[in-house]
Amino acid sequence: MRNSIFVLTGLLLSLCVSPSIAQQYAAPNCSPHDRHVLVGVDSSDPTCDGELGWNARRPIPWQVFAQGEYVGPARTPHVPEYRLRVDDELDFVYRLTRQETGKVYRLNIGDEVKIESLTDPQLNRERVEVMPDGTITVMLLGQVQAARRSIGELRDELEKRYHEYYKVPSITVTPVKINTKLEDLRATVDSRAGSGGQGRKSKVTPEGTIQLPAIGNIPAQGLTLDELKREIDERYAREIQGIEVTPVLIQRAPRYVYVIGEVPNPGRIELTGPTTAIQSIAMAGGWNVGANLREIVVFRRTEDWRLVATKLDLKGALYGKKPAPSDELWIRDSDIVVVPKAPILWADEFIDLVFTRGIYGVVPFQGVSISINELSAF
Numbered sequence: 001m002r003n004s005i006f007v008l009t010g011l012l013l014s015l016c017v018s019p020s021i022a023q024q025y026a027a028p029n030c031s032p033h034d035r036h037v038l039v040g041v042d043s044s045d046p047t048c049d050g051e052l053g054w055n056a057r058r059p060i061p062w063q064v065f066a067q068g069e070y071v072g073p074a075r076t077p078h079v080p081e082y083r084l085r086v087d088d089e090l091d092f093v094y095r096l097t098r099q100e101t102g103k104v105y106r107l108n109i110g111d112e113v114k115i116e117s118l119t120d121p122q123l124n125r126e127r128v129e130v131m132p133d134g135t136i137t138v139m140l141l142g143q144v145q146a147a148r149r150s151i152g153e154l155r156d157e158l159e160k161r162y163h164e165y166y167k168v169p170s171i172t173v174t175p176v177k178i179n180t181k182l183e184d185l186r187a188t189v190d191s192r193a194g195s196g197g198q199g200r201k202s203k204v205t206p207e208g209t210i211q212l213p214a215i216g217n218i219p220a221q222g223l224t225l226d227e228l229k230r231e232i233d234e235r236y237a238r239e240i241q242g243i244e245v246t247p248v249l250i251q252r253a254p255r256y257v258y259v260i261g262e263v264p265n266p267g268r269i270e271l272t273g274p275t276t277a278i279q280s281i282a283m284a285g286g287w288n289v290g291a292n293l294r295e296i297v298v299f300r301r302t303e304d305w306r307l308v309a310t311k312l313d314l315k316g317a318l319y320g321k322k323p324a325p326s327d328e329l330w331i332r333d334s335d336i337v338v339v340p341k342a343p344i345l346w347a348d349e350f351i352d353l354v355f356t357r358g359i360y361g362v363v364p365f366q367g368v369s370i371s372i373n374e375l376s377a378f
Contacts, residue, residue, distance in 0.1 A: 038062040041323035052324040078274055084220050084228065086204050087253035092212060092232070093246045094189050094198040096182075101241055104150045109134060110180035113151070115158070118170035123162075127176055140165055151175055181214070181240045188213045204253070214239055225249060257331050259284040261339035262291035275331045277312055281339065292342040293318055298329070299336040 040060040041052050084090075107113070111130045115138060117123040128136045134147030141161050146154050155173040162169035189200045202210045208221025215235045220228055225247050232245045255271040257280050264285030277298065281287060293315035300308050312329070316322030331337065341349075 043324040051322055051326050054321075054323055056323075075274075081224055082249070083222050083224055084204055084249075085253050086206055086208060086221065088204045088220075088249060089251035090202055090204070090210065090220075091248045091250045092189075092200045092202065093248060094186070094200070095244045095246070096186075097242050097244050099242070103241070105178065105241075106148050106150050107146050107154065107178070108181050109147055110177075110184075111146075111175070112177035113146070113154070114174040114176050116172045116174070117162075117166075118172075119166050119168055123169075123171075129177075179240075179242065182242055185214055185240055185243065201250075212245075255333040257333070258336045259339070260336065262288040262341055262345075263339050264288060271331070271333060276328050277331055277337060278314060278317060278328055280331050280335075280337050281314075281318075287318070287339055290342050290345045292340045295340055297338040297340065298331070299338070300332060301334060 038060055039057045040062065041054065041056050042058070042060060043052065045052060045056060045058075047056065107130055109130050109132055112127050113130075113136070115123065115125045115128055123139050125138060128138065130136055130146045133143075134145055135143040136146045137143055138158065141158070144154075144157060144161070149157070151173050155171055158171045158173065159169055162171060186198060189198045191197060191199055200212065202212065204210055204220050208219060209217040210220045211217055212232065215232070218228075218231060218235065223231070228247050229245065232247070236243050236245060256268045257271055257275065258268050259280050260266045263281060264287075266284060269280065269283045275283075277296065281296075287293060294313045296312040296314055298310050298312060300310075302308055310329075312327040314325060314327055317325035317328060
């Protein structure tokens with residue numbers, strides 16, 4: 001007994017005075033900065049045995065960021081090219097281009113022109129508005145078609161018709177107010193009294209479209225922001241000249257992962273950033289006692305909506321036995337993560353169903369026995 005006590009005391013003393021793993025790897029004449037070097041496992045280290053284990057530990061500059069290490073390295077882009085989806089919210093910024101166009105301007109409804117005659121000043125009209133039917137009203141002639149005509153075409157038409165009354169009418173048409181479609185659009189998207197600027201918010205509808213003034217529904221589902229901008233600009237160019245629209249993504253549609261099974265808080269969890277399988281389990285509250293962490297199932301839909309599934313062995317990682325688990329993968333939108341029961345819980349459920357709530361509990365059988373080996377088959 002006394003010898004056993006001496007041996008145990010010797011072991012405890014050796015543990016107290018033995019250097020730590022970090023000290024074993026540290027250089028004998030290290031500087032104060034080198035003392036913060038920890039030993040660990042780097043998943044990029046080469047290995048011939050599959051996953052790296054804790055026996056692959058080596059010195060790692062763990063605290064290279066010093067006081068600012070909580071920031072971490074800059075993240076890479078989440079996706080190489082983002083394509084719009086239903087419920088994405090966009091802000092459309094309108095800007096006047098004020099660039100020369102190669103097309104001749106044609107009058108629209110609401111435009112105003114000034115009509116003058118050097119022959120008869122009584123024909124002069126200071127402001128003549130193009131009415132909703134596309135015509136203007138002038139002296140002697142009554143209504144004359146003006147919409148969809150250029151200034152020169154309208155002047156030639158007035159000259160031609162006034163020849164019935166004057167040998168040389170000498171008509172001049174001067175634009176007073178033009179591009180009223182553009183002004184109406186600016187008034188529609190004007191938000192200077194609120195957030196400022198000229199913009200309009202819109203959300204991608206369940207049918208995959210957005211709605212904008214003057215051009216109506218526009219397909220947006222599956223387009224990039226650049227592709228959507230080109231589509232909007234081309235559609236506006238057919239209706240209104242001198243406007244440019246820039247779409248800005250201000251709120252993504254929510255993404256969810258579904259974690260069910262042996263977790264404290266099963267259900268739907270929103271993905272706000274890149275998330276791994278272990279992180280999804282952590283967001284569900286961890287795992288319950290009796291969870292089968294060796295056979296975690298992940299269901300996923302492919303691009304053509306085929307269902308694929310895989311099993312993950314995360315027990316070693318979650319229990320701190322595997323520092324570089326190869327089964328740790330990134331979770332995608334609408335994935336289903338199932339943390340199943342361990343076999344011992346299946347047997348417990350069988351016993352509860354058969355012997356507690358089943359027919360055996362209602363009508364006890366005499367002389368009937370079930371061996372443990374038979375239960376283990378379930």
